[in-house]
Amino acid sequence: MSEWLRVFRRGIGIENPLTVLMIGLCATLAVSTQFQNALFMGFAVIFVLAMSNVLVSLFRRVIPSQVRIPIFIVVIASFVTIVDLVMKAFVPSIYSVLGIWIPLIVVNCMILGRAEAFAYHNKVGFAIADGLGMGIGFSTVIVLLAFVREILGTGKIVWFDSTLISLPAGFAPPSLFLLFPGAFLVFAFMIVGARWLNERLDARKEGPACRV
Amino acid sequence: MSGVSQLALLFIGAALINNILLTRFIGLCPFFGVSSNMETSIGMSLSVIFVMVMASTATWVVWEFILDPLGVGEFLYIPAFILIIASLVQFVEMYLRKASPVLYRAMGIYLPLITTNCAVLATATEAAKPGFFKMNIALGASLSLGEALVYTLGVSVGFGFALITFAALRERLELVPAPRLMKGTPIAFITAGLLSLSYLGMSGWFGL
Numbered sequence: 001m002s003e004w005l006r007v008f009r010r011g012i013g014i015e016n017p018l019t020v021l022m023i024g025l026c027a028t029l030a031v032s033t034q035f036q037n038a039l040f041m042g043f044a045v046i047f048v049l050a051m052s053n054v055l056v057s058l059f060r061r062v063i064p065s066q067v068r069i070p071i072f073i074v075v076i077a078s079f080v081t082i083v084d085l086v087m088k089a090f091v092p093s094i095y096s097v098l099g100i101w102i103p104l105i106v107v108n109c110m111i112l113g114r115a116e117a118f119a120y121h122n123k124v125g126f127a128i129a130d131g132l133g134m135g136i137g138f139s140t141v142i143v144l145l146a147f148v149r150e151i152l153g154t155g156k157i158v159w160f161d162s163t164l165i166s167l168p169a170g171f172a173p174p175s176l177f178l179l180f181p182g183a184f185l186v187f188a189f190m191i192v193g194a195r196w197l198n199e200r201l202d203a204r205k206e207g208p209a210c211r212v
Numbered sequence: 213m214s215g216v217s218q219l220a221l222l223f224i225g226a227a228l229i230n231n232i233l234l235t236r237f238i239g240l241c242p243f244f245g246v247s248s249n250m251e252t253s254i255g256m257s258l259s260v261i262f263v264m265v266m267a268s269t270a271t272w273v274v275w276e277f278i279l280d281p282l283g284v285g286e287f288l289y290i291p292a293f294i295l296i297i298a299s300l301v302q303f304v305e306m307y308l309r310k311a312s313p314v315l316y317r318a319m320g321i322y323l324p325l326i327t328t329n330c331a332v333l334a335t336a337t338e339a340a341k342p343g344f345f346k347m348n349i350a351l352g353a354s355l356s357l358g359e360a361l362v363y364t365l366g367v368s369v370g371f372g373f374a375l376i377t378f379a380a381l382r383e384r385l386e387l388v389p390a391p392r393l394m395k396g397t398p399i400a401f402i403t404a405g406l407l408s409l410s411y412l413g414m415s416g417w418f419g420l
């Protein structure tokens with residue numbers, strides 16, 4: 001069980017796919033303009049990642065290694081199609097914004113990378129832990145990024161037509177944060193933050209002095 | 213859309229004004245992955261141009277003659293297009309290894325990487341069923357094969373241009389006295405943000 005937790009925690013912290021491994025960036029930067037969209041994107045990624053990890057891990061002895069990549073892609077594409085159609089049916093307002101990025105989860109290097117690097121060589125239980133951990137790590141970063149961008153860019157956080165938080169009226173929101181350059185800038189500072197946090201944690205545990 | 217000037221606008225719109233890397237965030241993995249070296253960026257750019265044009269031709273033909281007439285495009289396009297691209301890249305790699313060792317040495321190692329590059333899937337899908345990715349608002353409801361090819365060429369040349377510019381910037385960034393935590397990727401992201409800001413200045417040109 002402690003091994004399971006270790007695998008699970010790794011995705012959130014020291015091997016976070018976004019801030020440490022830097023994979024799956026495209027979707028992150030593009031989708032993180034609104035808190036609400038980022039949350040749904042996070043759910044979609046957690047679902048696809050966990051399910052494709054489970055399936056790849058279950059069939060790892062049957063899949064011949066020469067054609068494993070096309071097989072992984074087909075597995076991932078099927079789960080992405082499920083998410084695509086479910087979102088289109090139940091949350092059409094979110095789908096119309098996320099629309100283009102849901103099919104692109106197929107080629108998100110993070111999901112293929114976890115299938116190749118982890119699920120193909122490990123038992124189902126650990127594959128679930130890895131899929132959930134990496135997915136939650138991804139979602140945490142994307143939701144935080146979206147939160148910062150939305151609150152600075154528009155001055156408020158919106159959740160399905162109702163305003164959750166709004167900054168005082170005197171604040172003139174710079175729309176730069178909603179545009180493309182803002183994503184790069186905010187994300188750069190998030191990486192710095194993650195590095196600083198990892199260093200602090202390492203120092204406390206008296207592990208290796210610097211992991212960056 | 214027809215006429216040479218329309219095609220030129222389509223090209224410029226795809227390459228500069230709606231640059232796929234810096235204004236659409238598609239294909240960022242190679243943008244940060246290979247851009248630390250000038251030579252690899254040039255190899256990667258050439259391979260992307262080559263693969264994108266081939267992939268768009270293939271997806272256009274499949275969409276026009278198989279998926280759309282049969283009415284199954286709506287739910288089969290993701291698996292169909294990604295499989296087409298993956299197998300196409302595999303065949304091209306095998307053919308190049310046999311037919312042109314020089315070309316293979318120049319771009320062989322990039323070809324498998326490109327299979328899972330979202331830029332290729334996005335462009336090929338956009339060329340086959342325009343408007344889906346909203347990558348270029350000037351695109352009509354559907355493109356002829358010629359227009360799709362010009363569009364793809366524009367996107368891929370824009371990709372290469374941005375990648376090579378960024379690689380040149382990053383070579384200089386190595387020497388910058390940045391704070392310790394900022395060194396490497398964070399400072400590269402900030403540079404990319406500024407580069408993207410300059411591309412943003414082009415939005416709205418020619419009504420594109």
